Amino acid sequence: xxxxxxxxxLDEHHESLLADALYxxxxxxxxxxxxxxxxxxxxxxxxxxxxxxxxxxxxxxVERLLIDWREAQAREFGGGTETESSRVGMSHGHH
Numbered sequence: 001x002x003x004x005x006x007x008x009x010l011d012e013h014h015e016s017l018l019a020d021a022l023y024x025x026x027x028x029x030x031x032x033x034x035x036x037x038x039x040x041x042x043x044x045x046x047x048x049x050x051x052x053x054x055x056x057x058x059x060x061x062v063e064r065l066l067i068d069w070r071e072a073q074a075r076e077f078g079g080g081t082e083t084e085s086s087r088v089g090m091s092h093g094h095h
Contacts, residue, residue, distance in 0.1 A: 014053045021048050021062075035077050042069050 010018070021044040028037055048054060049062040 010053060014051060017044065017047050017051065018054070020044050033072075033076075038069065038073050038077065042066065042073060045069065 021041070024037065024041045024044055028041060031037075033041075045062050045066050049059050049066060051059070054062075
């Protein structure tokens with residue numbers, strides 16, 4: 001962080017939102033994605049994107065992630081009757 005870059009201080013609520021989003025993204029990458037986890041990731045990212053307390057660059061990045069996750073949700077689970085235990089490999093079809 002350069003001296004002219006302002007430091008962003010977040011309250012406990014906003015830190016928790018961001019921490020939860022990162023945790024869910026990590027679990028999705030390491031364990032796999034089921035319908036429930038995908039829904040949780042999208043909800044958490046949507047919460048982060050809508051919070052004015054977060055810096056604009058972070059919110060813009062989260063908006064781009066939301067586009068990807070919503071497209072994946074529509075592609076994998078849109079209108080289907082997948083079960084909670086259904087897994088989607090997020091890289092090269094592997095779990």
